[in-house]
Amino acid sequence: xxxxxxxxxxxxxxxxxxxxxxxxxxxxxxxxxxxxxxxxxxxxxxxxxxxxxxxxxxxxxxxxxxxxxxxxxxxxxxxxxxxxxxxxxxxxxxxxxxxxxxxxxxxxxxxxxxxxxxxxxxxxxxxxxxxxxxxxxxxxxxxxxxxxxxxxxxxxxxxxxxxxxxxxxxxxxxxxxxxxxxxxxxxxxxxxxxxxxxxxxxxxxxxxxxxxxxxxxxxxxxxxxxxxxxxxxxxxxxxxxxxxxxxxxxxxxxxxxxxxxxxxxxxxxxxxxxxxxxxxxxxxxxxxxxxxxxxxxxxxxxxxxxxxxxxxxxxxxxxxxxxxxxxxxxxxxxxxxxxxxxxxxxxxxxxxxxxxxxxxx
Ligand SMILES: *Cc1c(COP(=O)(O)O)cnc(C)c1O
Numbered sequence: 107x108x109x110x111x112x113x114x115x116x117x118x119x120x121x122x123x124x125x126x127x128x129x130x131x132x133x134x135x136x137x138x139x140x141x142x143x144x145x146x147x148x149x150x151x152x153x154x155x156x157x158x159x160x161x162x163x164x165x166x167x168x169x170x171x172x173x174x175x176x177x178x179x180x181x182x183x184x185x186x187x188x189x190x191x192x193x194x195x196x197x198x199x200x201x202x203x204x205x206x207x208x209x210x211x212x213x214x215x216x217x218x219x220x221x222x223x224x225x226x227x228x229x230x231x232x233x234x235x236x237x238x239x240x241x242x243x244x245x246x247x248x249x250x251x252x253x254x255x256x257x258x259x260x261x262x263x264x265x266x267x268x269x270x271x272x273x274x275x276x277x278x279x280x281x282x283x284x285x286x287x288x289x290x291x292x293x294x295x296x297x298x299x300x301x302x303x304x305x306x307x308x309x310x311x312x313x314x315x316x317x318x319x320x321x322x323x324x325x326x327x328x329x330x331x332x333x334x335x336x337x338x339x340x341x342x343x344x345x346x347x348x349x350x351x352x353x354x355x356x357x358x359x360x361x362x363x364x365x366x367x368x369x370x371x372x373x374x375x376x377x378x379x380x381x382x383x384x385x386x387x388x389x390x391x392x393x394x395x396x397x398x399x400x401x402x403x404x405x406x407x408x409x410x411x412x413x414x415x416x417x418x419x420x421x422x423x424x425x426x427x428x429x430x431x432x433x434x435x436x437x438x439x440x441x442x443x444x445x446x447x448x449x450x451x452x453x454x455x456x457x458x459x460x461x462x463x464x465x466x467x
Pocket of ligand 1: 182
């Protein structure tokens with residue numbers, strides 16, 4: 107077996123022990139004589155996985171008791187609709203920070219539903235910088251403030267959180283959930299599609315403060331209402347059983363690896379290796395993002411020409427390092443180094459970067 111180092115931005119690499127366990131348990135789950143994905147979502151076997159997954163999320167993120175953990179279909183993208191449908195309902199407006207491609211998508215959907223004030227727009231700097239969190243002028247009457255904690259395409263990541271007072275802070279954490287400890291009490295809601303740091307595509311995690319559930323719109327169809335899912339423990343309809351099962355295994359893998367402390371330590375090591383390779387290349391590789399907001403998950407960089415970008419990506423692939431092409435909207439290169447990317451993969455990439463720069467610089 108030869109596994110590649112997979113630097114894709116999402117879906118992305120998963121821990122090998124998780125894949126192996128899924129393989130082992132697939133045909134006959136714990137002696138049931140069938141797989142978990144063929145079992146009823148009301149079976150005791152699935153129920154155990156479902157509830158344990160929710161408990162592990164609470165434990166790893168150290169959630170205060172007044173937050174509900176929801177597991178929903180539709181990816182992070184459905185949340186772009188559900189958030190304004192549920193919370194932008196009382197004649198209020200919401201505040202938005204436009205920090206890159208994903209924030210803009212969330213904004214576009216919100217605007218169809220209610221009034222949105224943009225309090226930061228990174229367009230002029232081509233989405234390579236963030237403002238100091240303390241400089242944001244938040245409307246004290248806003249229904250909420252939305253931000254994107256990590257812009258997967260531009261490689262820009264918030265390092266500090268605005269103090270929004272009574273205004274609930276809502277964050278799209280799709281590409282950096284579970285990469286760092288969070289001061290959850292600062293957030294009204296966080297959400298994330300699974301396919302970067304949590305598991306396979308097909309489910310979104312939403313963590314919502316209970317008081318917000320009470321004030322949410324009452325005029326929604328069942329699936330679109332957060333309250334439905336909170337009241338039904340995310341079992342109102344058939345949940346995405348397979349991705350939730352995989353998330354369960356990923357969370358156990360995180361826990362075994364020292365929990366959030368272990369993750370933070372490995373992330374710090376991996377980022378210093380990869381940004382170090384950029385810094386030490388005497389300008390051959392350039393990261394366009396301001397130093398104070400460079401992503402620890404998606405490292406974007408360019409070479410001296412587009413031809414070199416292309417050669418770099420091709421040669422890396424031939425050496426077993428795939429998925430290094432930047433998003434089609436921005437070009438260049440991008441190395442996504444999510445939790446499941448082993449340090450050896452990052453080391454191999456940094457070595458290759460040095461070799462390539464020496465040959466082509
Ligand atoms: C991937 C991603 C999304 C979209 O997630 P889906 O599950 O495909 O809907 C949204 N926001 C961010 C920051 C992402 O990285």
